[in-house]
Amino acid sequence: MCRSVDVRTAVLAKNDSLAAQLRTELAERRVTAVNLLSSPGSGKTALLELVLRRARERAVAVAALTADLATENDARRLARSGAPVKQVLTGGLCHLESAQLRGLIDGWLPEPTRLLFVENVGNLVCPASYDLGETLRVTLMSVTEGEDKPLKYPTAFGGAHLVVLTKTDLADAVGFDDSAFTTAVQRVNPGVEILPTSARDGRGVDILLDRVLAVADGAAPHTPLLAADHLRHHGHDHAPAHHHGDARADGHEHGATHAPGHAHGRSTRPASA
Template structure:
C-alpha cells in the first residue's frame, strides 16, 4: 500500500518544533525577535535603519540580522546605526527558517540583546509560512504597492501582528487609498494595528520600536505565538502560498537543512567583514 506524505506539511512541522525551542531559549534570556516581512523594495531597510538609530540613542540593546539572496548591501546600510548586524546570504532560498536563524545566532548574538530585528528575504509568499520563533511578526507594504495587497497575500497579512505602511511621503503622488488599504487589511486580519511611516520625513519613526519593546516586556497586545501558517493557509482557503497555476498547486516542499547558506557579520562601522 502506498502512503502519501505531504512534504510541505512535514517541513513546516519540523520548522515549528525548531521555532518553539528557539522562542523558549530567547525568551529565557530576555530577547524578543521581530520578524519583518515585505515585498522587495518596500522600504523596510530604510525604516529599520531609522529604528536602529533610535534604539541606540535610547540605549536599547538591539541587533539586526538581514537575509537576502545575494549581496551584503542591506547589512552595510544597517551597520551604519552602530548596532551589531549580520547578513545571511541564502544562495537562492526564498525565506529563512527557524533552524537557520538559530544556527546564525549561535555565538554571534550578544547575550544582553533585548530586541533582535530579523529582516526576512523580500517575498510575501514563502516567508509567511515559516515561524522563526519571533515575538512579533510585522508585515510592511509601501504606498506604491496598491490597496489590494492584503487581499493578494492573505496569509502574510492574515498572520501579521502588526502592519506597517511605508513611504507615506509619496502617498498623494501615487493616489494611495489609505481607507481602502485599511479595510482590506481588516478583511484578512480583523483588529490588527496599522501604522503609517516614512523613513524620509520621519513620520511614524519610533512606533515600530515602541511596539517591539512592549511585546518584549510581555505587555503588548501582539505578544502571542503566531498561528502556524500551514493551518492558516488551509483555513483561509487560498492556494496562493502554494503557487496555484491553472488549478494546480505547486508547493515549496524543500528539505531545508541547508549547509550552503552563509553569513557576513558587520561591525558597528559600515564595513562588512566575512566570518
C-alpha cells in the same frame, strides 16, 4: 497531490518544533525577536536603519539579521546605525527557516541583546509560512504597491501582529487610497494595528519602536487571525472565508478600524503565517 501536501506539512511541522524551542531559548535570554516581512522595494531596510538608530539613542541593546539571496548591501546600510548586524546569504532560498536562524545567532548574538530584528528575504509568499521563533511578526507594505495587496497575500498579512505602511510621504503623489487599504487589511486580519511610517521624514519610527518595546516589557500583542495550524494545513495564501460583520468562532465581530495591537491577549506563539 496528497503526497506533496503531506511532505510540505511535515517540513513545516519540523520547522515549527524548532521554532518553539528557539522561542523558549530567546525568552530565557530576554530577547524579543521581530520578524519583518515585505515584498522587495517596500523600504523596510531604510526604515529598519532608522529604528536601529533610535533604539541606540535610547540606550536599547539592539541587533539585526538581514537576509538576501545575494550581496551584503543591506548589512552595510544597517551597520551605519552602529548596531551589531549580520548578513545572511540564502544562496537562492526564498525564505529563512528556524534552523537557520538558530544557527546564525548561536555564538554571534551579543549579550545582552534586548531586541533582535530579522529582515527576512523580500518575498510575501515563502517567508509567510515559516515560523522563525519570533516574538512579533510585522508585515510591511509601501504606498506604491497597491491597496489590494493584503487581499492578494492574505497569509502574510493575516499572520501579522502589526502591519506597517511605508513611504507614506509619497501617498498623495501616487493617489494611495488609505480607506481601501484599511478595509483590505481588516478583512484578512481583523483588529490588527496599521502603523503609517516614512523613513524620509521619520514618521512613525518612534511609535514602531515603542510598540516593540511594549511587547518586550510584557504587553500582549495582537492575536493574528491566521494561526500556525491553519496555515500548515491549508497552505499558501488562501484567503479567510469571511466578510465584514461576520462573526468569528470566538464570538467577536470583524472590525474595520485601526485598532490597537494589544486588544486580543498574548498568544502562546506567533502565527507561522
